[in-house]
Amino acid sequence: MLGKLVLPEIRELIELGDDDTLRDVVNRWHPADLGHVVSQLSPAEQLRVMRLLESRLAAETFEYLDLETQLAVLGSISEQESATILNAMAPDDRTALLAELSPEQSERLLALLNPDQREIARRLLTYGEDSVGRLMTPDFVSVRKEWTLRHVLDHVRAHGRDSETLNVIYVVNGNNRLIDDLRIREILLAPLHAVVSDLCDHRFVSLNATDDKKEAVKVFRQYDRTVLPVIDSHGRLVGIVTLDDVLDVAEEEATREIQKFGGLEALDEPYMSTPLLEMIRKRATWLVILFVGEMLTATAMGYFQHEISRAVVLALFVPLIISSGGNSGSQAATLIIRALALGEVKLRDWWRVMRREVFSGLLLGLILGTIGFLRIALWSAFSSLYGEHWMLVGLTVSCSLLGIVLWGTITGSMLPIILKWLGMDPATSSAPFVATLVDVTGLIIYFSVALVILHGTLL
Amino acid sequence: MLGKLVLPEIRELIELGDDDTLRDVVNRWHPADLGHVVSQLSPAEQLRVMRLLESRLAAETFEYLDLETQLAVLGSISEQESATILNAMAPDDRTALLAELSPEQSERLLALLNPDQREIARRLLTYGEDSVGRLMTPDFVSVRKEWTLRHVLDHVRAHGRDSETLNVIYVVNGNNRLIDDLRIREILLAPLHAVVSDLCDHRFVSLNATDDKKEAVKVFRQYDRTVLPVIDSHGRLVGIVTLDDVLDVAEEEATREIQKFGGLEALDEPYMSTPLLEMIRKRATWLVILFVGEMLTATAMGYFQHEISRAVVLALFVPLIISSGGNSGSQAATLIIRALALGEVKLRDWWRVMRREVFSGLLLGLILGTIGFLRIALWSAFSSLYGEHWMLVGLTVSCSLLGIVLWGTITGSMLPIILKWLGMDPATSSAPFVATLVDVTGLIIYFSVALVILHGTLL
Numbered sequence: 040m041l042g043k044l045v046l047p048e049i050r051e052l053i054e055l056g057d058d059d060t061l062r063d064v065v066n067r068w069h070p071a072d073l074g075h076v077v078s079q080l081s082p083a084e085q086l087r088v089m090r091l092l093e094s095r096l097a098a099e100t101f102e103y104l105d106l107e108t109q110l111a112v113l114g115s116i117s118e119q120e121s122a123t124i125l126n127a128m129a130p131d132d133r134t135a136l137l138a139e140l141s142p143e144q145s146e147r148l149l150a151l152l153n154p155d156q157r158e159i160a161r162r163l164l165t166y167g168e169d170s171v172g173r174l175m176t177p178d179f180v181s182v183r184k185e186w187t188l189r190h191v192l193d194h195v196r197a198h199g200r201d202s203e204t205l206n207v208i209y210v211v212n213g214n215n216r217l218i219d220d221l222r223i224r225e226i227l228l229a230p231l232h233a234v235v236s237d238l239c240d241h242r243f244v245s246l247n248a249t250d251d252k253k254e255a256v257k258v259f260r261q262y263d264r265t266v267l268p269v270i271d272s273h274g275r276l277v278g279i280v281t282l283d284d285v286l287d288v289a290e291e292e293a294t295r296e297i298q299k300f301g302g303l304e305a306l307d308e309p310y311m312s313t314p315l316l317e318m319i320r321k322r323a324t325w326l327v328i329l330f331v332g333e334m335l336t337a338t339a340m341g342y343f344q345h346e347i348s349r350a351v352v353l354a355l356f357v358p359l360i361i362s363s364g365g366n367s368g369s370q371a372a373t374l375i376i377r378a379l380a381l382g383e384v385k386l387r388d389w390w391r392v393m394r395r396e397v398f399s400g401l402l403l404g405l406i407l408g409t410i411g412f413l414r415i416a417l418w419s420a421f422s423s424l425y426g427e428h429w430m431l432v433g434l435t436v437s438c439s440l441l442g443i444v445l446w447g448t449i450t451g452s453m454l455p456i457i458l459k460w461l462g463m464d465p466a467t468s469s470a471p472f473v474a475t476l477v478d479v480t481g482l483i484i485y486f487s488v489a490l491v492i493l494h495g496t497l498l
Numbered sequence: 499m500l501g502k503l504v505l506p507e508i509r510e511l512i513e514l515g516d517d518d519t520l521r522d523v524v525n526r527w528h529p530a531d532l533g534h535v536v537s538q539l540s541p542a543e544q545l546r547v548m549r550l551l552e553s554r555l556a557a558e559t560f561e562y563l564d565l566e567t568q569l570a571v572l573g574s575i576s577e578q579e580s581a582t583i584l585n586a587m588a589p590d591d592r593t594a595l596l597a598e599l600s601p602e603q604s605e606r607l608l609a610l611l612n613p614d615q616r617e618i619a620r621r622l623l624t625y626g627e628d629s630v631g632r633l634m635t636p637d638f639v640s641v642r643k644e645w646t647l648r649h650v651l652d653h654v655r656a657h658g659r660d661s662e663t664l665n666v667i668y669v670v671n672g673n674n675r676l677i678d679d680l681r682i683r684e685i686l687l688a689p690l691h692a693v694v695s696d697l698c699d700h701r702f703v704s705l706n707a708t709d710d711k712k713e714a715v716k717v718f719r720q721y722d723r724t725v726l727p728v729i730d731s732h733g734r735l736v737g738i739v740t741l742d743d744v745l746d747v748a749e750e751e752a753t754r755e756i757q758k759f760g761g762l763e764a765l766d767e768p769y770m771s772t773p774l775l776e777m778i779r780k781r782a783t784w785l786v787i788l789f790v791g792e793m794l795t796a797t798a799m800g801y802f803q804h805e806i807s808r809a810v811v812l813a814l815f816v817p818l819i820i821s822s823g824g825n826s827g828s829q830a831a832t833l834i835i836r837a838l839a840l841g842e843v844k845l846r847d848w849w850r851v852m853r854r855e856v857f858s859g860l861l862l863g864l865i866l867g868t869i870g871f872l873r874i875a876l877w878s879a880f881s882s883l884y885g886e887h888w889m890l891v892g893l894t895v896s897c898s899l900l901g902i903v904l905w906g907t908i909t910g911s912m913l914p915i916i917l918k919w920l921g922m923d924p925a926t927s928s929a930p931f932v933a934t935l936v937d938v939t940g941l942i943i944y945f946s947v948a949l950v951i952l953h954g955t956l957l
Contacts, residue, residue, distance in 0.1 A: 069701060071721045195686050205683035206665040206724070223682055224664035227654045242528060262530045263742040265665070265724040282741060283722040293752050294836055300759055301832020301929060302825055310837040311847065319858050322829050323865055326903075329825050330866050334873055336817035341883050347813050351806050354813040358795035358937055361817055362824075366761055366788050366930045370781050373760020377753055378769040388770065399778050406782055407789050414793055424800050444785075470760060470929045471825045478817055 046079055053084050062091040070096060074103025086115050098127035106139050107312065113148070122151040129203060130156075131176040131284055134163040138173065171255050172248040174285065175269045175278030178202050181209040184218065184236040188226055191235060204266050209276055210235055217268055217276040219243050245270050248277055252288045259285045296380065299464070300373070302329065302471030329471055335479045336361075343486040350497040352425055353489055356411075356436050357482070363407055364443035364481040365474030371396055371451030372473045376465045379455055389456050393449070400448030407444055408437035428496050435492045439485040446484065447477045505538055512543050521550040529555060533562025545574050557586035565598050566771065572607070581610040588662060589615075590635040590743055593622040597632065630714050631707040633744065634728045634737030637661050640668040643677065643695040647685055650694060666725050668735055669694055676727055676735040678702050704729050707736055711747045718744045755839065758923070759832070761788065761930030788930055794938045795820075802945040809956040811884055812948055815870075815895050816941070822866055823902035823940040824933030830855055830910030831932045835924045838914055848915050852908070859907030866903055867896035887955050894951045898944040905943065906936045 052061040065073060065088055073092070077085050077100060089097055089112055101109060101124050113121050125133060125148060137145045137160060145164075149157055159177055166172025178201045182191050191208065199205050208226060210219040219239040229238060245268045246255055258267060259282060269278040295305035304321040306313045340347070340357075347354050375392065378384040384392060412433040419429035426432070451473045455465035490498060511520040524532060524547055532551070536544050536559060548556055548571055560568060560583050572580050584592060584607060596604045596619060604623075608616055618636055625631025637660045641650050650667065658664050667685060669678040678698040688697060704727045705714055717726065718741060728737045754764035763780035765772045799806070799816075806813050834851065837843040843851060874892035878884050884891050910932045914924035949957060 067701065069703070069721065075720070192686065196689075199683065199687055202683070204665075205681075205686055206663075222664075223686075224658065224661070227651065227664055227682075228658055230655075242526065244528065260745070261534070262528065265741060282724060286719070290840070294840065297756065297759065297836050298832060300756065301828050303829045303832065306833070309840070309842040310833050311842055311850070315854055315857060318854075319861050322826075322858065323862055326822070326825055326829065326862055327865065327869065330818075330822055330869060333818050333821045336821070337814050337873075340814040340817065344810055344814065344883070348807070348810045351803055351810075351813075354806050354810075354816070355796050355799040355803065357813070357816055358799065358820055358941065359789075359792050362792045362795070362820075362934065362937060363785070363789055365821075365824075365933070366785055367781075369760050369930050370762045370785065373757060373762065374765075374769050377756050381749070381753065381768070383768040383770055391770070395774060395777075398774060399781065402778050403782055403785055407785065410786065410789060414796075424803070471828050474824070474933070475821065478821060482817065 046076060049076060049080070049088070050084070053080075053087055058091060061088070065091055066093055066096060070099035071103055073100040078104055078108050082111050082115060085112055089116065090120070094123050094127060098124050102128060102132040106136065109136055110140075118151060121148070125151055126153055126156050129176055130159050130163060130178065131174055131203075131280075133160060134173055137164060138168065166248055169252050170248065171246045171250045171252060171269055171280060172278070174252060174255065174288070175248065175280045176203050177278045179209060179268070179276070179279045180205060181211045181215075181276060182235055184210050184212070184234075184239060186235050187231065188229055188233050188235070188238075189231040191226060192231070203279065203281055207266050207268075207279075209268055209279075210239060211276050214273075215276055216274045217243070217245060217270050220245075220268055243268070246280060247272070252285075253292060255280060255285050256289045256292065296466055299466040300376070300469050302326075302469040325469075325471070329475050332475045333478060336482055339479055339482040339486075343482075346486060346489065346498055350489070350493065352432055352497070353435075353486070356439075357485070359411070360436065360439055360443055360485050361478045361481045362474075363440055364447035364477040365470075366447070367400065367403055367444045368447035368451035368473040368477045369470035371399075371448045372455055372470060373451075375452045375455045379459055379465050384456075386456060386460055389453070392452055392456065396448045396452040397445070400445035401441070403448065404441035404444030408440040411440050412437040426497075428493070431493055431496055435485075435489045438492065439481075439488045442484045442488065443477070443481045446480060447473070450477055450480075505535060508535060508539070508547070509543070512539075512546055517550060520547070524550055525552055525555060529558035530562055532559040537563055537567050541570050541574060544571055548575065549579070553582050553586060557583050561587060561591040565595065568595055569599075577610060580607070584610055585612055585615050588635055589618050589622060589637065590633055590662075590739075592619060593632055596623060597627065625707055628711050629707065630705045630709045630711060630728055630739060631737070633711060633714065633739045633747070634707065635662050635740075636737045638668060638727070638735070638738045639664060640670045640674075640735060641694055643669050643671070643693070643698060645694050646690065647688055647692050647694070647697075648690040650685060651690070662738065662740055663725050666727075666738075668727055668738075669698060670735050673732075674735055675733045676702070676704060676729050679704075679727055702727070705739060706731070711744075712751060714739060714744050715748045715751065755925055758925040759835070759928050761785075761928045784928075784930070788934050791934045792937060795941055798938055798941045798945075802941075805945060805948065805957055809948075809952065811891055811956070812894075812945070812952075815898075816944070818870070819895065819898055819902055819944050820937045820940045821933075822899055823906035823936040824929075825906070826859065826862055826903045827906035827910035827932040827936045828929035830858075830907045831914055831929060832910075834911045835914045838918055838924050843915075845915060845919055848912070851911055851915065855907045855911040856904070859904035860900070862907065863900035863903035867899040870899050871896040885956075887952070890952055890955055894944075894948045897951065898940075898947045901943045901947065902936070902940045905939060906932070909936055909939075 077088055092100060137148060149160060152160060180195055180199050180202045182194060195205060206223050208221050209217060210221060212218050219241050220243045221238055225238050244258060244262050246258060248269050248271050265282045267280050268276055269280055271277050298305045303325050306321060375384060415425055415429060415433035415436060419425050454473060458467055459465045536547055551559060596607060608619060611619060639654055639658050639661045641653060654664060665682050667680050668676060669680060671677055678700050679702045680697055684697050703717060703721050705717060707728050707730050724741045726739050727735055728739055730736050757764040762784050765777060765780060834843060871892045874884055874888055874895060878888035913932060917926055918924045
């Protein structure tokens with residue numbers, strides 16, 4: 040267990056200048072731990088530690104650094120050192136780095152690669168930004184179906200060193216077309232004299248290099264795989280994708296989903312590294328859309344101006360009432376959007392959802408309505424704020440709450456289903472979007488209820 | 499590629515009663531695909547398909563079914579058939595099933611297991627509900643450090659058949675204490691006469707059976723592993739956990755996070771299977787908290803009752819203004835909560851976040867303020883709704899918007915940081931929570947601005 044790392048100790052060793060001890064310590068660590076520690080050091084300290092690592096470990100550690108730190112390290116080490124690291128890096132991680140650079144920076148680094156690696160890097164960069172090709176590594180072991188398992192294991196021993204994983208071995212024909220995949224367990228469990236074709240069932244799952252990354256996440260989820268082969272349009276095996284890279288894609292997807300939930304366009308980069316004006320643009324878009332929608336509340340309120348001037352007390356509860364509708368709508372939308380995303384709720388379940396939500400909305404509205412009435416009754420016992428007709432005012436507020444919470448719940452739950460049915464992204468009906476929608480209709484409900492209940496007294 | 503499955507075809511084969519063809523077809527499929535198809539069939543059809551599967555494939559397919567379908571299938575097949583499936587199931591998936599049942603149901607199924615499997619199942623059920631022990635399977639291969647690799651491979655061939663994965667082989671000492679893990683690649687790449695101890699570096703990452711599941715997610719993420727060993731308090735190897743099970747835990751975590759975002763207590767089960775009253779209770783808790791908080795808006799509005807009655811036009815913009823504060827606050831909170839969760843923003847970055855958000859808030863407020871002013875100017879050209887002082891009203895609304903959007907942005911971004919600093923979950927500052935907070939203060943900002951700008955004219 041190397042989970043517990045002590046940053047101060049490393050700093051102390053660096054300050055002491057005791058390179059021998061430091062070298063001993065850091066070279067015994069796991070690259071993931073080293074990456075974690077190095078990210079937290081100052082640039083000078085980073086350089087010191089990276090230079091003490093054996094070259095293989097240096098490259099592996101480098102893969103665990105974030106882009107910013109990677110660039111800082113590359114900027115301060117020699118060309119020779121950069122070349123060693125870049126040549127030893129896993130091709131997929133290297134592609135991710137090169138893709139983030141300006142064309143000039145990228146060319147400068149490509150020039151440091153040896154011819155083989157340069158060709159690999161250039162080829163991987165030709166795939167589209169969001170394609171599976173960008174995630175793959177061409178380092179895998181492929182075998183032929185007429186080989187014996189003894190031959191396969193000898194081949195692995197001789198040629199498997201650079202392969203990113205040996206958990207799965209791929210069977211290809213003479214044209215390098217993928218014809219099957221064999222988990223290493225199948226090979227290890229069979230007798231050595233067996234032939235590859237004996238193990239083949241020609242059932243395999245593969246990705247296309249031009250597929251969208253999101254597709255890869257789905258396939259990995261569905262088939263519980265840790266590595267998948269990637270083929271080109273001719274069915275030729277061109278690379279493999281491992282689960283760790285796909286997990287990163289899944290995490291990015293979750294972030295986009297959550298950001299849409301919060302009512303803004305998803306950012307393409309981490310919060311801190313998104314250029315400020317770009318971030319503001321992405322936030323402004325939705326904020327303005329919501330604002331323009333919310334302007335309808337001013338219009339709605341305008342229609343009831345006469346009522347408000349006759350019974351100012353009505354205005355006092357406007358924020359309370361519309362926010363309750365918005366909150367209950369947000370809750371319902373959140374539940375349904377997530378359930379749709381996980382496949383727990385299907386379009387055909389809409390009626391079951393509706394029944395559940397109508398019941399929930401009624402009960403939740405009843406709870407809030409009761410609390411609202413008690414609040415007005417309590418205040419009225421001590422103050423004349425709500426006037427002589429406080430009981431009617433309380434009744435108006437309670438009934439409106441019941442109606443608005445029910446309406447918010449129905450809107451929040453049905454809107455994502457309708458969006459999905461229309462082929463749109465259900466997450467577009469974010470909490471703020473639902474709240475805005477419910478605000479406008481909520482006002483109409485409130486004042487209509489008031490007109491009925493307060494007719495002849497306040498109105 | 500078996501990704502594209504056609505449900506109608508299966509249904510047709512079932513209707514035709516052509517069991518031979520159906521058997522041929524379904525037995526060639528991947529269990530993940532079969533699980534997907536079977537879930538969508540009627541109970542009678544499910545039974546038909548499951549009975550045609552070879553027993554190993556039946557057990558694997560069963561593992562891909564959701565709990566509800568699993569119980570339905572078990573309820574309709576014979577005890578003998580249930581026993582075959584349950585004995586062949588992966589112990590971790592079986593534990594998940596047994597744990598969801600009532601004690602009587604669980605006992606009834608345990609009685610169907612053979613003595614070995616029953617003992618395993620009982621032992622796994624002794625671990626806490628949220629512990630790593632519940633995720634693990636005791637089917638792994640362990641070797642001794644004095645063995646040659648030839649011996650290791652022979653041992654794997656003889657005893658590896660039941661192991662959930664052969665991608666990693668574990669090295670234990672005489673007391674079954676874990677002393678190292680070897681990836682199969684290391685074994686395959688080394689000469690056959692090498693001894694296990696030659697490959698050992700005693701660097702390994704392990705989980706404790708009593709650790710929280712969430713801990714397992716973190717460790718898998720940090721070290722990019724596909725399988726991890728689990729040890730007991732004495733350091734003895736008791737099982738392994740594979741990434742697919744951990745992915746399910748990660749997905750549950752994401753759901754909880756998103757539900758908290760939406761302003762409700764996280765559900766323990768999928769939307770459709772959560773008992774209605776429990777779901778309402780979880781939603782009511784936060785809804786009532788938010789409602790009680792939002793009551794302060796009625797109090798705040800009460801203080802300005804006099805101003806509202808003198809200038810009813812002020813009331814018309816209340817929903818527009820407070821919702822803008824809420825929306826900008828939700829956006830900021832969403833961004834920061836997610837960035838904190840991913841570690842992109844650290845507590846020590848608070849001042850950088852503050853500067854970014856103050857600038858964003860000012861610019862966003864300026865945009866909304868300008869649109870708001872234009873809207874009022876435009877309406878006033880055609881109607882007398884906003885009276886003769888419409889320009890002052892417009893100025894009041896714009897200045898308030900600037901102040902409230904800025905305030906919402908600061909609150910939304912700093913609240914999660916403060917919560918994290920206090921050791922609380924930043925996600926508690928959900929969008930609705932921030933919106934409620936900003937609503938109350940927003941009203942005070944609005945009416946204060948109005949008192950200054952409209953003094954001597956409307957007020």
